[in-house]
Amino acid sequence: MEVELPWGARCAAAAFFVSSLCVAALGVVLLLLRRWPWCGCHVCRAYLAGSWRREFANLGDWYADLLRRSPTGTVHVHVLGCTVTANPANVEYMLKTRFDNFPKGRPFAALLGDLLGDGIFNVDGDAWRHQRKMASLELGSVAVRSYAYKIVAQEVEARLMPVLANAADSGAVVDLQDVFRRFAFDTICKISFGLDPGCLDREMPVSELADAFDAASRLSAMRGAAASPLLWKMKRFLNVGSERELKKAIKLIDGLAAAMIRERRKLGVANSHDLLSRFMASSGDDARGAADDKFLRDIVVSFLLAGRDTVSSALTTLFMILSKNPDVAAAMRAEAGAAAGESAAVSYEHLKRLNYTHAVLYENMRLFPPVQFDSKFCAAADVLPDGTYVDGGARVMYHPYAMGRMPRIWGADCDAFRPERWLTGAGGAFVPESLFKYPVFQAGLRVCLGKELAITEMKAVSVAVVRAFDVEVVGENGRCGGGGAAAPRFVPGLTASISGGLPVKIRRV
Numbered sequence: 001m002e003v004e005l006p007w008g009a010r011c012a013a014a015a016f017f018v019s020s021l022c023v024a025a026l027g028v029v030l031l032l033l034r035r036w037p038w039c040g041c042h043v044c045r046a047y048l049a050g051s052w053r054r055e056f057a058n059l060g061d062w063y064a065d066l067l068r069r070s071p072t073g074t075v076h077v078h079v080l081g082c083t084v085t086a087n088p089a090n091v092e093y094m095l096k097t098r099f100d101n102f103p104k105g106r107p108f109a110a111l112l113g114d115l116l117g118d119g120i121f122n123v124d125g126d127a128w129r130h131q132r133k134m135a136s137l138e139l140g141s142v143a144v145r146s147y148a149y150k151i152v153a154q155e156v157e158a159r160l161m162p163v164l165a166n167a168a169d170s171g172a173v174v175d176l177q178d179v180f181r182r183f184a185f186d187t188i189c190k191i192s193f194g195l196d197p198g199c200l201d202r203e204m205p206v207s208e209l210a211d212a213f214d215a216a217s218r219l220s221a222m223r224g225a226a227a228s229p230l231l232w233k234m235k236r237f238l239n240v241g242s243e244r245e246l247k248k249a250i251k252l253i254d255g256l257a258a259a260m261i262r263e264r265r266k267l268g269v270a271n272s273h274d275l276l277s278r279f280m281a282s283s284g285d286d287a288r289g290a291a292d293d294k295f296l297r298d299i300v301v302s303f304l305l306a307g308r309d310t311v312s313s314a315l316t317t318l319f320m321i322l323s324k325n326p327d328v329a330a331a332m333r334a335e336a337g338a339a340a341g342e343s344a345a346v347s348y349e350h351l352k353r354l355n356y357t358h359a360v361l362y363e364n365m366r367l368f369p370p371v372q373f374d375s376k377f378c379a380a381a382d383v384l385p386d387g388t389y390v391d392g393g394a395r396v397m398y399h400p401y402a403m404g405r406m407p408r409i410w411g412a413d414c415d416a417f418r419p420e421r422w423l424t425g426a427g428g429a430f431v432p433e434s435l436f437k438y439p440v441f442q443a444g445l446r447v448c449l450g451k452e453l454a455i456t457e458m459k460a461v462s463v464a465v466v467r468a469f470d471v472e473v474v475g476e477n478g479r480c481g482g483g484g485a486a487a488p489r490f491v492p493g494l495t496a497s498i499s500g501g502l503p504v505k506i507r508r509v
């Protein structure tokens with residue numbers, strides 16, 4: 001039996017069909033306009049034809065190869081209107097010397113604007129300066145640091161270790177990437193607002209907030225891959241496809257963030273050390289709600305993004321690489337054992353003294369930085385120190401992933417995983433390199449504010465795990481990290497995550 005649709009519904013369906021057709025047609029036109037091979041250079045040809053995929057697992061590996069061959073360590077991808085550099089002098093120029101001429105810029109702010117709002121990652125100028133000052137005061141304070149360390153230690157002991165012990169006893173294969181994402185999310189939520197989503201409880205529950213966060217950061221990153229910003233803006237206007245999904249995820253995040261802010265206000269902020277309470281207290285907030293909720297929401301969302309996927313990404317590649325380098329895991333175990341002495345646990349003070357472990361973490365992130373590339377916009381036409389001319393309004397990308405693979409920065413053995421390269425101080429002490437050669441945490445005026453916290457968190461996790469367990473990567477990704485630089489396939493996104501996760505078997509030592 002056929003059902004006759006009412007006139008209004010038919011009109012709406014026709015309008016939807018026509019508008020979808022228009023969006024699709026516009027997309028094809030823009031794609032052709034943008035990708036039309038007007039540039040015949042070998043880089044643009046390989047990019048357009050996708051022929052780089054024949055030789056390289058990831059776009060980053062191809063860029064690394066191009067940058068190694070370039071005499072200046074800089075290349076142009078003309079069809080993207082982008083200059084890509086792995087030259088430390090250029091990085092210093094952009095991030096420090098001419099900082100004001102290389103802002104994030106409006107196109108970047110637009111991509112992440114719906115998710116991050118006016119949070120610290122997404123703003124330039126005075127709005128950024130103000131938040132940077134507040135955030136560095138809080139993250140630098142002794143009270144917040146020791147609160148954060150307490151949370152990390154609790155999460156390792158009460159949640160991470162039991163989950164891994166359970167896997168060891170049952171012999172089950174677990175996805176270590178998923179375990180670390182859950183761990184990092186619980187930890188950063190507790191540090192940021194003092195509330196516990198419980199993602200790493202034994203039953204591995206589904207968290208609405210974590211899922212909404214995953215969806216929102218994936219869909220926001222997808223905007224950057226669109227043929228033209230007009231395409232996603234049109235989809236957003238019509239509320240269709242991925243933009244509709246993104247809107248739904250952000251609405252959920254907004255609702256949960258608002259509930260957390262309300263809850264915090266009710267509980268009182270005076271004696272709490274989580275970041276939200278500190279921000280509320282320093283902006284004069286109290287039970288009457290003086291601070292701007294939108295401002296607090298944007299701060300909270302930025303910290304979640306900053307502290308979750310970065311830490312879990314670095315921990316995942318660390319255990320991938322340790323699985324192929326058991327001698328390094330054994331040396332970490334010996335160092336931690338010696339530092340702890342008679343006590344079972346390694347304290348905060350012990351962690352600070354673990355030079356070898358520190359070097360292992362840095363060496364892992366040299367080869368596998370969690371943020372593989374970072375783009376800036378050149379406000380007024382400029383010339384980089386290597387002589388590269390950059391047009392006003394053009395995009396310049398510096399590439400930590402490629403930089404970690406440059407012989408002229410790290411020497412002929414740059415592809416080898418060799419923690420000792422960092423132990424050049426007196427008595428084999430850890431000595432950091434210039435952050436412009438190693439911009440894993442960015443460098444210059446916008447250097448990461450969570451660097452110390454992240455290192456402490458990763459030390460606490462890696463030391464606890466290597467002391468108790470051997471981790472063996474199984475399946476395809478188990479082939480990676482042997483020689484050091486051999487990379488798994490990464491999922492394109494804001495932070496590096498391994499396609500297919502990291503399936504592992506755990507054994508007690």
Ligand code: HEM
Nearest residue numbers: 120306307310311314370371440441442446448449450454
């Ligand atoms: C391994 C872990 C981490 C890595 C590799 C990392 C890396 C980075 C990078 C590359 C940036 C620059 C992003 C950009 O401007 O485009 C950044 C900025 C930032 N990070 Fe981290 N991060 C890590 C962990 C953390 C943690 C745990 C926190 C806080 C709890 C944090 C807080 C921040 C903040 C607030 C900024 C913004 C700084 C500014 O724009 O002035 N990060 N981080």
